[in-house]
Amino acid sequence: MSDPTVVLDDLRDESHQLDQLVSELSESAWALATPAPRWSVAHQIAHLAWTDAAALLAVTDAAAFAVETEKAFAAPYSFVDEGAEAGAALPPHELLDRWREGRERLQLALREAPAKARFPWYGPPMSVASMATGRLMETWAHGQDIADALGVVREPTARLRHVAYIGVRARDYAFGVRSLTPPAEAFRVELTAPDGGEPWTFGPEDAAQRVTGPALDFCLLVTQRANRADLDVRAQGPDADQWLDIAQSFAGPAGPGRAPKGAAQ
Template identity: 80%
Template sequence: MSDPTVVLDDLRSESDQLDELVRELSDEEWAGPTPAERWSVAHQIAHLAWTDSAALLAVTDADAFAAQVEKALVAPDSFVDEGAEEGAALPPAQLLARWRDGREKLQQALRAAPAAARFPWYGPPMSAASMATGRLMETWAHGQDIADALGVVREPTARLRHVAYIGVRARDYAFGVRGLTPPAAPFRVELTAPDGTLWAYGPEDAAGVPHAEGQGKVTGPALDFCLLVTQRAHRADLAVRAEGADADRWLDIAQAFAGPAGPGRAPQGA
């Protein structure tokens, strides 16, 4: 997607929906635990605010962002948690204001960016559209943690197509970050969208090639696939299916986010 307008509009809608979920919470609810170990609702919003700030820095000051990356490399296992801890210590109203201000500044910066611009990131460089897609994916995923913590069931929307897209595109990254060689051939991924239509990625004949050659097929509800690649639910609890050994392996390790391989979530009832 070369034109970032559509995904930026969807990012704003996704952020606004999450804002509605948290804006009236009590201080006790802000401090309440979420499915992410040691992270409260405040940690989740603080992380989004921190990452929006990092993205804004990448878009507006590449040298300053490079310096931040160097700091992250010194403590790769803790720098994300440290950013969340700092923001979570703020009073909820102040944290909410910080998140709102930061995400709007990022919106404006990405909308104003030249079409051909590429910005540094913790993974490969990103276009404005890719940066917005990544921010939407994270907003949705951390919003899912908050919804689960509050016992809220969110209605899936067509915005999930951005999360699904980045999950498919990150296939080779998921293998590589674990020191594994990515399959040489692409998979066919067919997902049932919230409105019942089909979202398809990869060659139609991928599942028809002998699986020993590395091809395969993944099918299932788009919501379940998005929960899988953002590691918000265990594969055993989702209706995502694989044909072929490589595709099956991918579903065990899939991640749509940059950075170290996450621990994922335990199966329900485990």
């Protein structure tokens, strides 16, 4: 994506929609458990605020961010939870203000950065557009956890195309983080758009291995917000089938994913 303005605008809108969902919550609602083990609504917003702060550091001070990545690599299975715990301990209004301020600062920094700049990250380096896409993906995914905790059904929007895009781009990462050799050939991914319009397509049209299904279901799969068994996403070919079992759009260790609905917790 040569012009990051579109995804930056969509990130702003996705964040605003989630802000509306949590801004009027009672203090007790912030303590509600979400589908993520041991994470409340407050933990979810705290994680977004924490990750926005990390992204801002990566964009504005690569040397300082390198120090933070050393901490992450020293404790790969706990550093994310520790950041969420620290933020969740704040009063809800203070946490909300911190998230709002941090995401606005990140928006400004990304809009002012050179379009061809690349920034360090916990996974591969990020361009302005890919950094914004990653933040939108996380905002949508953690927003889904909050919506599930509150019993709210969110209507899927065209912004999901960014989430689907990063999910497709992260295919080889999902294999590599599990010490598996990524498939040599490209896959074709064809998704039904939320509005029923033209399908969203990725990869060569004549690819032998394919993935099809609703865009919402694919996004829930790659962000590990739902189990494959509960989604209408289909694979054609053994490598594509394996990918749907391990798909992961976010950087970091391989996630365990969610149990199927009705499974014992």
